[in-house]
Amino acid sequence: MFRRAPVVSAQAVPTLVTKTPDEGLALAIKLARLAVKAVQPDADIRKKLRPGYEEDATQLIAISHVVAVNFQTVAAANKYWR
Amino acid sequence: MFRRAPVVSAQAVPTLVTKTPDEGLALAIKLARLAVKAVQPDADIRKKLRPGYEEDATQLIAISHVVAVNFQTVAAANKYWR
Amino acid sequence: MFRRAPVVSAQAVPTLVTKTPDEGLALAIKLARLAVKAVQPDADIRKKLRPGYEEDATQLIAISHVVAVNFQTVAAANKYWR
Amino acid sequence: MFRRAPVVSAQAVPTLVTKTPDEGLALAIKLARLAVKAVQPDADIRKKLRPGYEEDATQLIAISHVVAVNFQTVAAANKYWR
Amino acid sequence: MFRRAPVVSAQAVPTLVTKTPDEGLALAIKLARLAVKAVQPDADIRKKLRPGYEEDATQLIAISHVVAVNFQTVAAANKYWR
Amino acid sequence: MFRRAPVVSAQAVPTLVTKTPDEGLALAIKLARLAVKAVQPDADIRKKLRPGYEEDATQLIAISHVVAVNFQTVAAANKYWR
Numbered sequence: 136m137f138r139r140a141p142v143v144s145a146q147a148v149p150t151l152v153t154k155t156p157d158e159g160l161a162l163a164i165k166l167a168r169l170a171v172k173a174v175q176p177d178a179d180i181r182k183k184l185r186p187g188y189e190e191d192a193t194q195l196i197a198i199s200h201v202v203a204v205n206f207q208t209v210a211a212a213n214k215y216w217r
Numbered sequence: 218m219f220r221r222a223p224v225v226s227a228q229a230v231p232t233l234v235t236k237t238p239d240e241g242l243a244l245a246i247k248l249a250r251l252a253v254k255a256v257q258p259d260a261d262i263r264k265k266l267r268p269g270y271e272e273d274a275t276q277l278i279a280i281s282h283v284v285a286v287n288f289q290t291v292a293a294a295n296k297y298w299r
Numbered sequence: 300m301f302r303r304a305p306v307v308s309a310q311a312v313p314t315l316v317t318k319t320p321d322e323g324l325a326l327a328i329k330l331a332r333l334a335v336k337a338v339q340p341d342a343d344i345r346k347k348l349r350p351g352y353e354e355d356a357t358q359l360i361a362i363s364h365v366v367a368v369n370f371q372t373v374a375a376a377n378k379y380w381r
Numbered sequence: 382m383f384r385r386a387p388v389v390s391a392q393a394v395p396t397l398v399t400k401t402p403d404e405g406l407a408l409a410i411k412l413a414r415l416a417v418k419a420v421q422p423d424a425d426i427r428k429k430l431r432p433g434y435e436e437d438a439t440q441l442i443a444i445s446h447v448v449a450v451n452f453q454t455v456a457a458a459n460k461y462w463r
Numbered sequence: 464m465f466r467r468a469p470v471v472s473a474q475a476v477p478t479l480v481t482k483t484p485d486e487g488l489a490l491a492i493k494l495a496r497l498a499v500k501a502v503q504p505d506a507d508i509r510k511k512l513r514p515g516y517e518e519d520a521t522q523l524i525a526i527s528h529v530v531a532v533n534f535q536t537v538a539a540a541n542k543y544w545r
Numbered sequence: 546m547f548r549r550a551p552v553v554s555a556q557a558v559p560t561l562v563t564k565t566p567d568e569g570l571a572l573a574i575k576l577a578r579l580a581v582k583a584v585q586p587d588a589d590i591r592k593k594l595r596p597g598y599e600e601d602a603t604q605l606i607a608i609s610h611v612v613a614v615n616f617q618t619v620a621a622a623n624k625y626w627r
Contacts, residue, residue, distance in 0.1 A: 145565070148566040160230065174609075192270040199249050203249065204614060215293065278335070284337075285330065285334065289368065360434070367416065368450060401476075442529060445498040448498040449498065449536070452533070456479065530583075531611050
């Protein structure tokens with residue numbers, strides 16, 4: 136977050152529109168992942184961090200929280216798939 | 218969150234529409250659970266984590282927080298069941 | 300959150316409509332409590348956790364946060380009691 | 382949050398409408414305080430917790446966060462005092 | 464948060480309207496600061512806390528979070544400066 | 546957050562409008578960074594903090610959370626690029 140130029144690949148998220156809530160949830164997870172990737176672009180370091188948080192309930196809940204926020208955005212973009 | 222391809226099962230959430238707020242709350246919990254499942258697909262590890270967080274007030278509050286965010290989404294999708 | 304079937308009692312929240320903001324705030328607290336209850340259905344364990352968080356400022360603030368999120372939902376459902 | 386019947390005094394918040402953003406911010410703080418009070422109704426315990434969090438940056442930031450969420454609600458209720 | 468009467472100075476925030484997003488962001492920071500000031504009115508204590516959080520990434524991120532929530536409010540108040 | 550006058554550079558964010566969601570995500574990250582910069586204007590201290598949080602899953606998740614909140618704002622400003 137403190138870097139001058141975190142990188143978000145062009146075309147990583149061409150649209151927020153998805154066909155179903157399931158796909159919307161997958162997109163919400165992708166958005167969370169893209170933010171992490173932009174802040175920590177080194178794939179090896181991200182990989183190294185994985186075992187820790189994936190077996191830690193606190194961190195899984197924290198990720199679920201981020202996904203929930205992104206899902207709000209995606210759901211609104213899709214007018215809640217009504 | 219750092220995985221390339223977290224999995225959300227197709228048809229896990231076919232719609233955000235529910236009949237009642239009660240059902241909406243249950244869906245909000247389900248959405249939180251699906252995000253966790255996508256990030257940690259291994260059911261055995263998830264099961265192993267359970268006793269810890271279920272008896273930890275901090276984590277129960279954190280889960281309640283995630284559910285509250287998802288419930289906002291579900292409630293909006295249902296126009297607040299008005 | 301990781302359980303397959305957290306339980307939300309039918310009729311626990313028949314409506315999000317309340318007469319006053321006070322009642323809305325009470326409902327927001329109830330929603331937070333129902334989420335906790337769904338994740339940890341054992342009343343004895345919940346009771347055992349109580350003394351800890353009730354005398355811990357960090358946790359009281361965290362609960363107040365969850366209530367604030369739920370209150371947003373309830374307030375929107377009531378068009379802010381305008 | 383785990384109590385059966387947290388108490389919110391009737392008439393504690395008769396309306397979300399305020400004349401100015403300043404008053405709205407004060408109301409947002411009040412809403413945070415009412416939630417804490419409902420969960421921990423014992424004034425002596427709340428008083429005892431005060432010196433700790435009031436000199437702890439982490440907790441002051443956490444409170445500011447809760448107030449920010451409530452302020453969103455109050456601001457929306459007042460159509461942003463436009 | 465637990466005090467009976469946190470103080471928000473009248474005229475501290477006469478309006479949420481700003482000319483640009485930059486000014487909106489500055490206002491969002493101000494709102495976060497006012498909440499802290501209301502809860503901890505003693506300027507000396509606030510000053511004493513400063514070196515700690517300003518060199519602590521976790522707390523800087525937490526502050527950025529609060530600012531983000533306030534910025535949502537300010538941006539909505541300004542119809543996103545469109 | 547406790548400083549009297551955190552600085553946000555004029556023209557740092559002239560508009561919230563972006564052409565694509567990708568650019569919106571980059572702007573959301575920029576907003577988070579600007580808030581940190583306003584609270585901790587010393588570039589050397591920010592640089593010193595970097596190695597710590599960039600290899601800490603908890604902090605990366607926390608940053609992703611802030612970005613998600615800002616992305617909500619940016620997405621709404623762009624009517625979700627529909």
